Amino acid sequence: MSNCAKYSGEALSFIVEAKCSVTKARVANLILPHCPVGKLYTPVFMPVGTAATLKGVLTEQLKTLGCEIMLSNTYHLGIRPGADTVERAGGVHKLMNWERSVLTDSGGFQMVSLSKLSSVDENGVLFQSPYSSGEKKSNQPIAEYVDGGTEQNDMLLMTPEKSIQIQNQLGADIIMQLDDVVHVLTEGERVEEAMWRSIRWLDRCIAAHKNTERQNLFAIIQGGLQHELRKICCAEMMKRDKNVPGYAIGGLSGGEEKQDFWRVVSLCTDLLPENKPRYCMGVGYAVDLVVCVALGVDMFDCVFPTRTARFGTALVKKGGSLKLTQEIFKFDFSPIEDDCPCCTCKRFSRSYLNELISQPNSCAASLLSIHNVAFQLQLMENVRSAIISDTFPNFIKSFIQLQFPKGDYPVWVTEALSSVGVDVK
Ligand SMILES: [Zn+2]
Incomplete structure (x- = not known):
């Protein structure tokens, strides 16, 4: 270029x-x-x-x-x-x-x-x-x-x-x-x-x-x-x-x-x-x-990513995060995120992590930290790809929609993005 x-x-x-x-x-x-x-x-x-x-x-x-x-x-x-x-x-x-x-x-x-x-x-x-x-x-x-x-x-x-x-x-x-x-x-x-x-x-x-x-x-x-x-x-x-x-x-x-x-x-x-x-x-x-x-x-x-992991929270694209301490994950045998390449998601289920966290077990913090760091690195890789292919504005729109599935976008997000020409509403 x-x-x-x-x-x-x-x-x-x-x-x-x-x-x-x-x-x-x-x-x-x-x-x-x-x-x-x-x-x-x-x-x-x-x-x-x-x-x-x-x-x-x-x-x-x-x-x-x-x-x-x-x-x-x-x-x-x-x-x-x-x-x-x-x-x-x-x-x-x-x-x-x-x-x-x-x-x-x-x-x-x-x-x-x-x-x-x-x-x-x-x-x-x-x-x-x-x-x-x-x-x-x-x-x-x-x-x-x-x-x-x-x-x-x-x-x-x-x-x-x-x-x-x-x-x-x-x-x-x-x-x-x-x-x-x-x-x-x-x-x-x-x-x-x-x-x-x-x-x-x-x-x-x-x-x-x-x-x-x-x-x-x-x-x-x-x-x-x-x-x-x-x-x-x-x-x-x-x-x-x-x-x-x-x-x-x-x-x-x-x-x-x-x-x-x-x-x-x-x-x-x-x-x-x-x-x-x-x-x-x-x-x-x-x-x-x-x-x-x-x-x-x-x-x-x-x-934040590693600290929140130690409190049992996994970062995800849809909705932002999962509190794996919650009962609803007891019988959830899916990985934290299906398409995450990290070794935690490849090997372990939400159910298993929910059990480890409740013991509590230091392996849980480790497995969640690995996922959360992977999540951040993956996010930035996707951001870079979108900029390179000049599709970043569309990437932003889909990303924001996933993070706030109910459409309750924070005002500062819409204002900041609108200041650089991206309308996410
Ligand atoms: Zn993962």
């Missing part, structure tokens, strides 16, 4: 191969140090392996499902087993026996969301050690994780430099800047302060990044729900474009109105460079994925 955007950097290439003629959706080949040409295509969903493992799913199984890139959490890995240990193991890929691509987050989000006490100033995020109250659970000295932390010191400081140092040690293909995370419903001056600080921290992250030849630092657009701030943030961060191989849209999926959510996403995809990947953080519901792809997003991650 002619006139398609392309970027070729030190450790990342992004080649747009197809564009939807109606919506803002596109398919691109993303080439990373652990991903040769022609393997990894966007739009892509990245399952989250919190501490170098997807709970209940082996890396072998992920490979069989066709997963090419997964996410690991810097906060968790930095604490256990610790960045030095991961580095000595040969990096996160070697540690977990995963030779495909990995993205690590900056750790900032977990520090703010998981820590009982955290405060932010220009220097960094000060947070309470997760091991400071009660018994210490690890032999790893927490001091190696953040500057100023000692085993005796309850409060620890994470700076942009420290986040990048840890992520350099972990060795993921894509690393994220430390940003100033504010809750999406925060209002007033704090939102603007966090936006400007995230820009300054991007500069500090760029300066601290040692492995530009094998690791790609992504910027994170902040600015809450305020369009003017998002515009400034995009413009400022794009001034650093030569040091930034990709951009994330951050600070969403935190309980905001969906009407606000999609408008910010769409605004950012309009402003961000066409020739670099756009990653919308923390998005994982099937409907959200399809809508955001139509709005021009390329990459997604979310714990």
Whole structure:
């Protein structure tokens, strides 16, 4: 296809191969140090392996499902087993026996969301050690994780430099800047302060990044729900474009109105460079994925598919999900989904899974996690095929009809899709 955007950097290439003629959706080949040409295509969903493992799913199984890139959490890995240990193991890929691509987050989000006490100033995020109250659970000295932390010191400081140092040690293909995370419903001056600080921290992250030849630092657009701030943030961060191989849209999926959510996403995809990947953080519901792809997003991650699996819920095309804990599945000997290629659907019935969940049995969480990850990956593969054959608008219509069989389409879905020329009503 002619006139398609392309970027070729030190450790990342992004080649747009197809564009939807109606919506803002596109398919691109993303080439990373652990991903040769022609393997990894966007739009892509990245399952989250919190501490170098997807709970209940082996890396072998992920490979069989066709997963090419997964996410690991810097906060968790930095604490256990610790960045030095991961580095000595040969990096996160070697540690977990995963030779495909990995993205690590900056750790900032977990520090703010998981820590009982955290405060932010220009220097960094000060947070309470997760091991400071009660018994210490690890032999790893927490001091190696953040500057100023000692085993005796309850409060620890994470700076942009420290986040990048840890992520350099972990060795993921894509690393994220430390940003100033504010809750999406925060209002007033704090939102603007966090936006400007995230820009300054991007500069500090760029300066601290040692492995530009094998690791790609992504910027994170902040600015809450305020369009003017998002515009400034995009413009400022794009001034650093030569040091930034990709951009994330951050600070969403935190309980905001969906009407606000999609408008910010769409605004950012309009402003961000066409020739670099756009990653919308923390998005994982099937409907959200399809809508955001139509709005021009390329990459997604979310714990939702594996988390909901552990509560006995299977993701399906018709109606969205099945709560396999329900009695009605006791004598249902069909698979979760007839046409699902995953090993759970090929081998086991809803009835069997219903029984395992009721025991409860950890195999149930594992089998459901495998299906749910397969569901997400399959969905994205179908999305990419539809964009390539330029039938994406029709794909969206049938997909939305199946997800909402009663026709009760959420207003935000119809509005967002209509903004890119697709009428699903
Ligand atoms: Zn399945």
